Amino acid sequence: MLVGWWLLFGLLTAATYRSSLIAHLSVPAMSAPVDTFEELIGRAGWSWGLEPTYGAEWEWFKGSASPTVRKVFQGIEVLPTKEHLQRVMAGSHALLTWKFYIQSLIASRFTDASGYTPLYIGRSQQYVSTGYGWGFRKGAPFLRRINEVKQWLLEAGLVNYWLDDLIQASAQAARMKQAAAGGTEQKEQARAAEDGRLVLGLGHLQTAMYLLVVGSGFAFLGLLGELVLPHH
Template identity: 35%
Template sequence: MLVGWWLTFCLVISTGFRSSLISHLTVQGRSRVPENLGDLVQEEGWTWGTATWTYDGAVLEYFSKHTHHVLRKIHKNMQVLAVHEAMNKVLAGGFSFIMIKNYIMVAIASRYTDTYGQSSVYVSKEEFSVMSCYGWGVRTGAPFFNQFISLRSRLEDAGLIETWTDTIMEDRVRSNREKAKSDSDTQQLLIQRGNTLRRPTRIKLYS
């Protein structure tokens, strides 16, 4: 017997925006940013894309076979890029990155957020789900089946799965930042050593 579980991949829209010190110190109206796919297609001159490894399988099927005119236009003009290329376009402006929520939140917190928690990347509050089915092969009449399903439901109802997910994401962000700092320190050390080796050395001969 095949037990199918529906897992939800939440996609969000990441958009770059510009800010200034005055805008942080005064109360002003914010420029409109896309919150959903409908906003993207209505923005004149706006472009969008997703990651190369994401636009496949269920995600590709969701957009390519959908009958809604908005999703058909999103699919028609979808740019497929590497993540770093897409994020560079986001920061440049006029481009939105459609990406799996948990993945992009970790990436933004790791690489595009300063020590004060401020980022130049805006993440839409609205999200949409793409469904894909995963199955666990279980023998017909397995004695643990009911207990297994019951335990899974209890973990979800208690909020433990959500808590564990948040903890894993926080740990990953911390690990990414530590690795980035270590790589930066190593690079700086190599530069310093290179400068030392390039310094002229005076040699005196004694007879």
């Protein structure tokens, strides 16, 4: 009887070890994200850059008095956006660009129907004045009221909410257009996304598969115990 229980314990331990080892080797470890300039310049082997516009962002880096920002400016590589994103996908490279522009680009070109994207957008943001504004005649009586309403919208978060909604709608339309030129499976996923439905794939069924494997393992152990352990 004791030998049978030790046999079951050994089989269970071996199965658990093999499962953990397979899971560890199958799922690659993700590196820590880069959120700040300090983290960016502190990573060995990393590179970063801007698009060749030489606009407000270039002048902001060039004229900054911050030692960290100036160090970032010294390492900037100016390349086309497509080449920057290819290097970002390869790893150890960062593209310094406008927030809503890159959000729209990633959502439309690098995000699947389930919302997954391999690209990461840092949480740190820098305000760069571009010189845009609304023009009013001098002394306009409604200017103060407009400024108050704009401030309320910003503080309430409505501007970011509307922009995020606009980006998602534009990205969905872009994915639909790309899928229309693809195969039958892509078209089905596009139609499902348009209707608000989600086409399940293997990635969505992993939990059920794990439960099936674990349940089958316990059932096998129970059957093995019935065959090995002596019956009274």
